[in-house]
Amino acid sequence: MRLLDAVRLAFQTLRVQKLKSFFTLAGVTIGVMFLIAVVSIVEGMGSYMENDFVAKLIGTNTFQLRRFPSISDASASEWREWVRRPRITFDDAKEVAAALPPGAMWSVESSDNIAIESRFSRPRELEASAVDGDYFRIRNMEVAQGRLISPQELAMGTRVVVIGQEIATRFFPRLNPVGRTLKVGGTSYEVIGVAAKQGSIFGISLDRFVIAPATSPLQRLVNPHGLIDGMKVKMPTTEGMFDVRETVRQVMRARHKLRPSQPDNFVMETSESALEFWKKIEGNLVIAGVILPAIALIVGALVIMNIMLVAVSERTREIGIRKAIGAKYRDILAQFLVEATTLSIIGAAIGVALGIILSQAIAALSPLPASVAPWSIVTGILVGAGVGVVAGVYPASRAARLDPIVALRAE
Numbered sequence: 001m002r003l004l005d006a007v008r009l010a011f012q013t014l015r016v017q018k019l020k021s022f023f024t025l026a027g028v029t030i031g032v033m034f035l036i037a038v039v040s041i042v043e044g045m046g047s048y049m050e051n052d053f054v055a056k057l058i059g060t061n062t063f064q065l066r067r068f069p070s071i072s073d074a075s076a077s078e079w080r081e082w083v084r085r086p087r088i089t090f091d092d093a094k095e096v097a098a099a100l101p102p103g104a105m106w107s108v109e110s111s112d113n114i115a116i117e118s119r120f121s122r123p124r125e126l127e128a129s130a131v132d133g134d135y136f137r138i139r140n141m142e143v144a145q146g147r148l149i150s151p152q153e154l155a156m157g158t159r160v161v162v163i164g165q166e167i168a169t170r171f172f173p174r175l176n177p178v179g180r181t182l183k184v185g186g187t188s189y190e191v192i193g194v195a196a197k198q199g200s201i202f203g204i205s206l207d208r209f210v211i212a213p214a215t216s217p218l219q220r221l222v223n224p225h226g227l228i229d230g231m232k233v234k235m236p237t238t239e240g241m242f243d244v245r246e247t248v249r250q251v252m253r254a255r256h257k258l259r260p261s262q263p264d265n266f267v268m269e270t271s272e273s274a275l276e277f278w279k280k281i282e283g284n285l286v287i288a289g290v291i292l293p294a295i296a297l298i299v300g301a302l303v304i305m306n307i308m309l310v311a312v313s314e315r316t317r318e319i320g321i322r323k324a325i326g327a328k329y330r331d332i333l334a335q336f337l338v339e340a341t342t343l344s345i346i347g348a349a350i351g352v353a354l355g356i357i358l359s360q361a362i363a364a365l366s367p368l369p370a371s372v373a374p375w376s377i378v379t380g381i382l383v384g385a386g387v388g389v390v391a392g393v394y395p396a397s398r399a400a401r402l403d404p405i406v407a408l409r410a411e
Helices: 003-016 018-057 075-083 090-100 151-156 164-173 218-220 241-256 271-314 316-324 329-365 375-402 404-409
Strands: 063-065 105-118 119-133 144-145 160-163 183-185 187-195 209-211 230-234 265-271
Touching: 003 090, 003 329, 018 271, 018 329, 018 375, 063 241, 075 164, 090 119, 090 230, 090 241, 105 144, 105 160, 105 164, 105 218, 105 404, 119 218, 151 209, 160 183, 160 316, 164 187, 241 265, 271 316, 271 329, 271 375, 316 329, 316 404
Parallel strands: 119 209, 160 187
Antiparallel strands: 063 230, 063 265, 105 119, 105 183, 105 230, 144 187, 160 209, 183 187
C-alpha cells in the first residue's frame, strides 16, 4: 500500500468512526494544546522580562546598590544573613557619588506605604518615595501636567510632590491636581506635577506613586534618620561600567570596614543579574509546564494504541486478503503505522490551533504576556507524529505478523 493510500485510509477512519476518532485524537490534542500554551506564555514572559520589566525595574546602563537583592529566590538562612547586614546610609551615598566619574548620574530612594489623603477623597495607604539626586533623569520620567521637582527643591526639602496618574485620578477626581494640596503621612504637600502614564507590570500599576524630596518630612516616615533603601548609578554608555561598579564596591567595602577575606555585605544589581534570576525561573517553568502535556500525550498514546489494536481485530479478514494477494510484512506494518501517525498528526494540528487560541485568550484576559514561537508549532507537530509512531508500532507489528490463512478464517 502506498503512503497516500494509508493516509487516505486514516482520513476515511476519521470520517466513518467519528466518536472513536474523537477519543483517539483527544489525548494528543490536549497534550499539544497545553504544550503550545505553556511555551507561548514562557516565551512571552521572557520577552517581556528582557524588553520591559528589567528596563523599568533597573534601567539600561544602570546598576543599583542595595543591602540585598530586590529579586531573589533566596533560602530562609540567606534571608536571615541578609537582614543582619548594615543598612545603607546617606553618608554612604555621598561618598559613592563623590567617587563616580564625570557624566555618571546617581539617585537615592526610600519607599514605603504611607497614609495619603486629600480633601476630595478618603485616606488610603499607598506607596510614597523620598528621592534625591538625578532620580527623574535616571527614570526618564516625563510629566503630563505641571513639572518635576527641581534640584533646588530636592536640596531644600521643599514640601512638593510629583504623583502618578492613578493617584491623580483617585485623590483629585475630574480636577487638575497641580497646585492643590495632598497630605502624605499627615503632612501637607503641594502637587507640582503629574507624571506621564507609566503602564503596568504583570497587572500591577506603575502609576500609583507619590514622590517627594528625600530631605522633606516624608523621609522620616519611610526610613529611620540617615538611612536609605538603595542607590542607583547610571552611566551614559556601557563602556566603563565594570570599572565604575568596582569603584563603588571598593568605596562600600571601606565604608563597612570589611577585611579582604570577608565577602561583600551589600549587592550591586544590574539588568544582567535580574535576567539571570529570570532564567532560573524560566527553566523551572518549562520543566513544570512540560509535565502536564506529557501526561496528556502518554494518555493519548495509550488510547491510540488501544484503538489501533481494536482496528487490527476488526480488519483481520482484510489483512488476510491483502496478504493472500501478495502484501508483505512491511506493507501491513507501514499501513497501520502510517494510519496511527496520521491520526496523531491530525490531533497535534488541532492541538496547535487550540493552543494558539488558548495562549491569546490568556494574554487578553490576564496580566500574563504570551508570544507564540514558530518553533513551538513545529515541535508540537513533531511531538504528535512521534506519539503516533510510538503508539502504532505494537498494533502494526501485530497486524503484520498475522498468518494469512488464520486471518482469512476470521469473522
